[in-house]
Amino acid sequence: KNQVEQSPQSLIILEGKNCTLQCNYTVSPFSNLRWYKQDTGRGPVSLTIMTFSENTKSNGRYTATLDADTKQSSLHITASQLSDSASYICVVPRGAGSYQLTFGKGTKLSVIP
């Protein structure tokens, strides 16, 4: 069964601290994994995409990793800001270019002053 599991479900950190969010997937066939950020009251917005051949990719203070052997990805946020408070959703399509997406339940991050 195609599944995407995320942990933790929720996380509270102090402003300026770092954090790491985890994503495990069992989707097959695998082509890529995408992290979305969903602010409260808004739709998800793509942060970064990891293709099969990539191990690490950075987008500003966000760094995503992918281990295709263990089927795990992480999203590391450095020097957190209040605006990072959001839900982070891991999404894996069922095959290259597939419209069929398997969504994780998300990690709700709260950054407090």
Add this chain to the structure above:
Amino acid sequence: DADVTQTPRNRITKTGKRIMLECSQTKGHDRMYWYRQDPGLGLRLIYYSFDVKDINKGEISDGYSVSRQAQAKFSLSLESAIPNQTALYFCATSDFPPRRDRGGNEQFFGPGTRLTVL
């Protein structure tokens, strides 16, 4: 988000009422989708359309219907709303053929409609 708009943003209705949620996009994408998001669950696909007049069921289509009147518009209807249809509803679009430089499957989401069925 501004490229994909949804109306209304919030709606409270009663059991048995007919409700229509509308989605418009200016991205020029052929493919459009309706999702539902519930607390503690991932987004789930209700219906999708690859072109005008093309309609396909997703994983949770029971109790819903859709209409693709034009490339830019995709509406979702609840013929007779029930309380367990209370949720956040998102419209999304994607390009076709998939753009390799964007991973080939990026979907662009609207701001969502919060629907409450009493």
